[in-house]
Amino acid sequence: MSDSIKVVIKVRPLIKREKDDNSMIQWIVQDNSIVSTNEEVKKRGDGRFYFDHIFDMNASNLDVFEIVKPIVNATVNGFNGTVFAYGQTSSGKTYTMIGNGEELGIIPLAIEHMFNAIANTSGREFLLRVSYLEIYNERVNDLLNKSGTDLKIKEDSSGQVILQCKEEITNSPENVLCIMKKGNKNRRVGETNMNERSSRSHTIFRITIESREVGGDSDSAIQVSQLNLVDLAGSERARQTGATGERFKEGRHINLSLSTLGLVIMQLSESQDSQKYINFRDSKLTRLLQNSLGGNAMTAIICAVTPVALEETQCTLSFASRAKSVKNKPEINEVMSDAALLKRYAKQIAILQEELQVC
Numbered sequence: 001m002s003d004s005i006k007v008v009i010k011v012r013p014l015i016k017r018e019k020d021d022n023s024m025i026q027w028i029v030q031d032n033s034i035v036s037t038n039e040e041v042k043k044r045g046d047g048r049f050y051f052d053h054i055f056d057m058n059a060s061n062l063d064v065f066e067i068v069k070p071i072v073n074a075t076v077n078g079f080n081g082t083v084f085a086y087g088q089t090s091s092g093k094t095y096t097m098i099g100n101g102e103e104l105g106i107i108p109l110a111i112e113h114m115f116n117a118i119a120n121t122s123g124r125e126f127l128l129r130v131s132y133l134e135i136y137n138e139r140v141n142d143l144l145n146k147s148g149t150d151l152k153i154k155e156d157s158s159g160q161v162i163l164q165c166k167e168e169i170t171n172s173p174e175n176v177l178c179i180m181k182k183g184n185k186n187r188r189v190g191e192t193n194m195n196e197r198s199s200r201s202h203t204i205f206r207i208t209i210e211s212r213e214v215g216g217d218s219d220s221a222i223q224v225s226q227l228n229l230v231d232l233a234g235s236e237r238a239r240q241t242g243a244t245g246e247r248f249k250e251g252r253h254i255n256l257s258l259s260t261l262g263l264v265i266m267q268l269s270e271s272q273d274s275q276k277y278i279n280f281r282d283s284k285l286t287r288l289l290q291n292s293l294g295g296n297a298m299t300a301i302i303c304a305v306t307p308v309a310l311e312e313t314q315c316t317l318s319f320a321s322r323a324k325s326v327k328n329k330p331e332i333n334e335v336m337s338d339a340a341l342l343k344r345y346a347k348q349i350a351i352l353q354e355e356l357q358v359c
């Protein structure tokens, strides 16, 4: 079974800085297309992009989550799933993935939905664990363990990427949210001219789901799947962000890894030849996302755009157009080995289910 990457466009409302500057709207949503209002772009004929899922300034994170929901359901059924937010700095990626005090983001909505889906799955028992990583200046750090810095990426014999990071076993949505908040506090955030809370690292919030038939014998197959929720740092121009020193260095690393992501998407969109060399190894980001790009996962990319940014939004939309034609081959992941925690921790599960940890 092959499945195209789902691409979602989310246009954010104007923010105070843009209103104060009387910034002009450069892009508007028309049915299933997003169109430039700029005369030059219109004349050049490259100012209209079509997508299946476009959300205008009035849309909520909950609206966007409707597109993501089937991926969360699939992870409960043994498939790997990845959702990532892509876009220029200050386009609304973190707002979309994490949310704020007023609106829940995709990560908390996915967590809540996953626990409901598990509760509605009869005949199987589940064990969940959570990890939270960031890629900062091309180093992988563990957001759940301060001493876990510059983690080494390794591969097993089947080419699967392995990372030794902290994993917390969890049994309630409240507990997962608590872990997310704990990790967010460790994430690198800094002020630039474009965004007073700009993410300076890419983050991967990962929920690993193990399940097996209730009452199955010790040799029965266990499904092990992962949901990766990725908040990328945004591409940026030093001239606009006013970045110097450390901020400038961060911006350079962010742009380099995003350009590798762009290259990988371009290579995958040009050919479905599985033998073709793809530059996954050129950045930590593409290495960690390898399975989600042309691999066995179900993937959605939420492309966040700013309606007042002419060129940056056009770049994001071009990236999004290419991403639409990348095909993945989702497969159920079953293991028979002792690697599954569900086998090793069978007794503890019962205890965990009784202990509802709320922070």
Ligand SMILES: Nc1ncnc2c1ncn2[C@@H]1O[C@H](COP(=O)(O)OP(=O)(O)OP(=O)(O)O)[C@@H](O)[C@H]1O
Binding pocket: 012, 013, 015, 087, 088, 089, 090, 091, 092, 093, 094, 095, 096, 195, 197, 198, 199, 200, 232, 233, 234, 235, 304
């Ligand atoms: N849908 C929305 N409604 C209201 N405000 C929004 C919305 N989306 C984003 N914003 C606001 O836009 C600003 C930038 O958003 P955010 O920090 O999420 O951008 P980002 O793409 O993650 O930026 P960076 O790449 O620099 O980290 C914030 O002030 C945020 O509150």
